[in-house]
Amino acid sequence: xxxxxxxxxxxxxxxxxxxxxxxxxxxxxxxxxxxxxxxxxxxxxxxxxxxxxxxxxxxxxxxxxxxxxxxxxxxxxxxxxxxxxxxxxxxxxxxxxxxxxxxxxxxxxxxxxxxxxxxxxxxxxxxxxxxxxxxxxxxxxxxxxxxxxxxxxxxxxxxxxxxxxxxxxxxxxxxxxxxxxxxxxxxxxxxxxxxxxxxxxxxxxxxxxxxxxxxxxxxxxxxxxxxxxxxxxxxxxxxxxxxxxxxxxxxxxxxxxxxxxxxxxxxxxxxxxxxxxxxxxxxxxxxxxxxxxxxxxxxxxxxxxxxxxxxxxxxxxxxxxxxxxxxxxxxxxxxxxxxxxxxxxxxxxxxxxxxxxxxxxxxxxxxxxxxxxxxxxxxxxxxxxxxxxxxxxxxxxxxxxxxxxxxxxxxxxxxxxxxxxxxxxxxxxxxxxxxxxxxxxxxxxxxxxxxxxxxxxxxxxxxxxxxxxxxxxxxxxxxxxxxxxxxxxxxxxxxxxxxxxxxxxxxxxxxxxxxxxxxxxxxxxxxxxxxxxxxxxxxxxxxxxxxxxxxxxxxxxxxxxxxxxxxxxxxxxxxxxxxxxxxxxxxxxxxxxxxxxx
Numbered sequence: 294x295x296x297x298x299x300x301x302x303x304x305x306x307x308x309x310x311x312x313x314x315x316x317x318x319x320x321x322x323x324x325x326x327x328x329x330x331x332x333x334x335x336x337x338x339x340x341x342x343x344x345x346x347x348x349x350x351x352x353x354x355x356x357x358x359x360x361x362x363x364x365x366x367x368x369x370x371x372x373x374x375x376x377x378x379x380x381x382x383x384x385x386x387x388x389x390x391x392x393x394x395x396x397x398x399x400x401x402x403x404x405x406x407x408x409x410x411x412x413x414x415x416x417x418x419x420x421x422x423x424x425x426x427x428x429x430x431x432x433x434x435x436x437x438x439x440x441x442x443x444x445x446x447x448x449x450x451x452x453x454x455x456x457x458x459x460x461x462x463x464x465x466x467x468x469x470x471x472x473x474x475x476x477x478x479x480x481x482x483x484x485x486x487x488x489x490x491x492x493x494x495x496x497x498x499x500x501x502x503x504x505x506x507x508x509x510x511x512x513x514x515x516x517x518x519x520x521x522x523x524x525x526x527x528x529x530x531x532x533x534x535x536x537x538x539x540x541x542x543x544x545x546x547x548x549x550x551x552x553x554x555x556x557x558x559x560x561x562x563x564x565x566x567x568x569x570x571x572x573x574x575x576x577x578x579x580x581x582x583x584x585x586x587x588x589x590x591x592x593x594x595x596x597x598x599x600x601x602x603x604x605x606x607x608x609x610x611x612x613x614x615x616x617x618x619x620x621x622x623x624x625x626x627x628x629x630x631x632x633x634x635x636x637x638x639x640x641x642x643x644x645x646x647x648x649x650x651x652x653x654x655x656x657x658x659x660x661x662x663x664x665x666x667x668x669x670x671x672x673x674x675x676x677x678x679x680x681x682x683x684x685x686x687x688x689x690x691x692x693x694x695x696x697x698x699x700x701x702x703x704x705x706x707x708x709x710x711x712x713x714x715x716x717x718x719x720x721x722x723x724x725x726x727x728x729x730x731x732x733x734x735x736x737x738x739x740x741x742x743x744x745x746x747x748x749x750x751x752x753x754x755x756x757x758x759x760x761x762x763x764x765x766x767x768x769x770x771x772x773x774x775x776x777x778x779x780x781x782x783x784x785x786x787x788x789x790x791x792x793x794x795x796x797x798x799x800x801x802x803x804x805x806x807x808x809x810x811x812x813x814x815x816x817x818x819x820x821x822x823x824x825x826x827x828x829x830x831x832x833x834x835x836x837x838x839x840x841x842x843x844x845x846x847x848x849x850x851x852x853x854x855x856x857x858x859x860x861x862x863x864x865x866x867x868x869x870x871x872x873x874x875x876x877x878x879x880x881x882x883x884x885x886x887x888x889x890x891x
Contacts, residue, residue, distance in 0.1 A: 513568055
């Protein structure tokens with residue numbers, strides 16, 4: 294049986310009557326999603342099987358006293374029938390002749406005490422097992438079921454577990470509780486409801502309760518709701534007048550979300566508190582205890598529902614402004630999932646409160662959930678992949694990236710798949726499960742672009758010509774305003790089958806690929822000019838048969854390059870193997886380059 298949050302007292306009552314394990318149970322149960330229900334059902338089914346195996350073979354107790362809940366329910370039914378002799382069978386009377394002869398009077402006195410200044414925990418919160426609650430620090434044979442006040446002193450009402458002739462447990466109001474029952478109730482201590490009602494309404498009874506109390510109960514309900522409405526409207530009005538932020542859209546939405554649940558809870562609290570203070574019969578109050586618990590649970594679920602809606606709308610507005618369609622899809626999906634979880638939790642809790650055994654239903658739901666999970670395995674995988682993409686954000690809409698062997702611009706990230714627009718202007722749809730598991734290269738996140746051509750010059754190029762090329766090509770990199778000088782280098786990296794290879798390495802200071810192409814074009818043309826000025830040229834691949842007439846090397850250009858290198862040697866100014874910092878600084882930004890937006 295599922296326990297529910299009590300609402301017959303303020304929050305102190307909740308802490309007092311509900312164990313820590315019960316509170317943890319509620320929050321854990323609400324946190325379950327539809328995918329986790331199968332595990333819960335399997336565990337419930339396992340617990341049921343164990344319980345069936347361990348259930349003792351005791352004869353049925355006709356009075357229903359085997360459990361604390363059954364004992365309290367039996368006592369309330371007996372006093373409702375005004376059968377106080379039967380009600381006395383729910384009291385642990387000691388062996389003295391006086392108590393045994395006055396058992397009916399004691400049962401009647403306990404009823405009057407509960408009517409005037411006592412209360413009993415709602416049925417749904419009373420333990421319904423043979424052993425009782427084991428985590429209340431009261432020992433294995435005691436169970437707290439309520440409280441009462443005598444002469445201004447408040448004390449707890451206990452049941453204690455005894456054994457009948459067959460060895461089965463019997464739960465009775467404890468002897469300590471019986472001893473605290475006053476046997477004489479003064480006329481002045483009569484309930485307020487009986488004092489203000491006509492005598493005929495007090496004497497005429499329905500279901501063991503004066504008919505006037507039923508009308509009084511309806512009047513209290515109407516007045517409690519009206520009072521709570523006035524209080525909440527007044528508080529909201531004052532809040533909006535005194536707090537400027539209360540008029541902001543998201544703050545106003547939160548206030549609106551809380552107003553109705555708090556109003557309903559306040560009305561319920563006023564109703565329960567007033568019915569106890571005016572002396573409405575414990576018979577009526579216990580019959581309404583199930584309803585009050587259900588209303589309290591509905592208020593709690595309503596608050597969660599409204600808060601989820603407010604949060605989802607707030608995130609939806611922000612993500613729409615940022616045009617983050619992927620996160621927006623996730624928010625909408627999670628909102629639906631959270632609402633489904635609330636409905637499932639509410640149905641289970643309501644059925645448990647009404648006394649239905651939800652274990653079988655959970656087991657069936659679990660089996661169906663397992664079948665659904667197996668059938669929707671790819672869907673679940675894609676959903677997990679979409680959550681990964683949204684959480685890690687390796688890509689965003691508009692990014693140019695490479696996923697596996699596919700290169701394109703991200704157009705949309707959905708809950709099942711991601712769409713890329715390729716350079717061929719086709720649209721490639723990749724399931725998110727596959728997408729998140731592949732190697733993703735995002736070009737949109739780079740801060741600069743790598744410029745790294747390799748020039749293969751002819752093998753008949755002289756060493757001085759290579760030195761000339763190394764100096765002049767480096768000078769271009771150092772002098773160009775769009776090249777990072779810290780990364781710039783040109784190196785003679787090796788001798789190929791048909792060429793001498795000069796490797797250029799540098800970073801272009803731009804993240805715009807179109808601008809990079811413009812800068813790369815300018816650099817390549819300048820470097821080709823340098824190669825041509827050196828008197829050498831680009832080598833042809835060795836496997837190519839060149840039938841053209843070779844004009845040979847230009848003696849004039851070769852001599853000029855050699856003279857230039859000799860001048861550097863003579864002046865001890867040959868910048869190899871590296872340029873001096875002073876020379877690098879003197880070359881900085883000396884090449885005229887027209888920037889894109891200049």
